[in-house]
Amino acid sequence: MDLRLDGLSVRIDGSEIVRSLSLDVPRGRVVGLVGPNGSGKSTALRCVYRALRPSAGAVRLDGDDIASLSLRQSARVVAALTQESGTDLDFTVEEVVALGRAPHLRGNQALGARERELCREAMERMDVAHLARRGVLGLSGGERQRVLVARALVQEPRVLVLDEPTNHLDVRHQIRLLSLLRGIGPTVLVVLHDLNLASAACDRLGVLSEGRLVASGTPEEVLTPGLVKNVFGVDAEIVPHPLTGDPQLLYTLDSPRH
Ligand SMILES: Nc1ncnc2c1ncn2[C@@H]1O[C@H](COP(=O)(O)OP(=O)(O)OP(=O)(O)O)[C@@H](O)[C@H]1O
Numbered sequence: 001m002d003l004r005l006d007g008l009s010v011r012i013d014g015s016e017i018v019r020s021l022s023l024d025v026p027r028g029r030v031v032g033l034v035g036p037n038g039s040g041k042s043t044a045l046r047c048v049y050r051a052l053r054p055s056a057g058a059v060r061l062d063g064d065d066i067a068s069l070s071l072r073q074s075a076r077v078v079a080a081l082t083q084e085s086g087t088d089l090d091f092t093v094e095e096v097v098a099l100g101r102a103p104h105l106r107g108n109q110a111l112g113a114r115e116r117e118l119c120r121e122a123m124e125r126m127d128v129a130h131l132a133r134r135g136v137l138g139l140s141g142g143e144r145q146r147v148l149v150a151r152a153l154v155q156e157p158r159v160l161v162l163d164e165p166t167n168h169l170d171v172r173h174q175i176r177l178l179s180l181l182r183g184i185g186p187t188v189l190v191v192l193h194d195l196n197l198a199s200a201a202c203d204r205l206g207v208l209s210e211g212r213l214v215a216s217g218t219p220e221e222v223l224t225p226g227l228v229k230n231v232f233g234v235d236a237e238i239v240p241h242p243l244t245g246d247p248q249l250l251y252t253l254d255s256p257r258h
Pocket of ligand 1: 012013017035036037038039040041042043044
């Protein structure tokens with residue numbers, strides 16, 4: 001399913017936080033949204049999972065305005081891992097993952113054999129199967145994050161939006177998660193802070209600065225020393241990854257040891 005942010009603007013308390021943002025996420029592709037703190041990335045994503053209504057423009061799924069779908073209809077299609085995801089209740093890991101099926105079930109309908117298998121597979125993919133009976137409130141930040149990704153996967157979404165999914169994850173689980181995004185099927189829009197991981201994981205990148213899209217294209221097209229300096233205020237050497245050729249940024253601290 002194609003996802004398109006079509007001239008999206010979001011105004012909150014009189015200030016325009018997202019300004020006429022247009023970005024295409026073609027079916028099955030992984031598009032990364034990057035930008036400095038406060039540039040409007042999470043706000044744009046909130047419009048996709050309908051926690052916010054844009055003040056102008058639209059989020060389109062295969063061309064149709066998402067606002068024309070009921071919340072239940074869009075929950076069957078769009079899964080989100082957000083900064084607010086989680087639960088205050090001490091459900092077990094397997095219960096939280098099973099909640100991902102809720103948009104597909106009627107009333108109190110129980111999970112069938114295929115759905116239980118789906119949950120088991122997602123827990124294995126995210127390396128949380130061994131935690132199935134544990135309460136989520138007792139988990140570490142990274143373990144909880146992996147449970148929430150598993151919950152999003154069992155939703156079998158056609159569009160997956162992730163807001164800083166690598167938060168709390170150790171490097172092995174960061175790589176495992178971002179590797180999974182490629183080729184799992186759904187169209188993916190992901191906010192990432194780590195530009196090197198974004199370069200490796202995303203087919204295309206959109207760069208937000210003060211609510212505006214200031215660049216978009218392949219990582220090679222977008223990640224230039226000039227852009228990184230202009231948008232993030234940082235000097236970076238950019239070198240191709242020796243194995244993959246993906247652009248990788250090398251930074252120098254303001255007070256280097258040498
Ligand atoms: N509900 C709100 N009320 C007032 N201001 C808001 C609200 N939501 C977001 N903002 C402001 O809008 C701007 C963009 O916020 P947003 O969370 O979208 O940025 P971001 O790019 O995701 O940032 P970060 O990288 O720090 O997560 C920020 O200045 C934020 O303070």
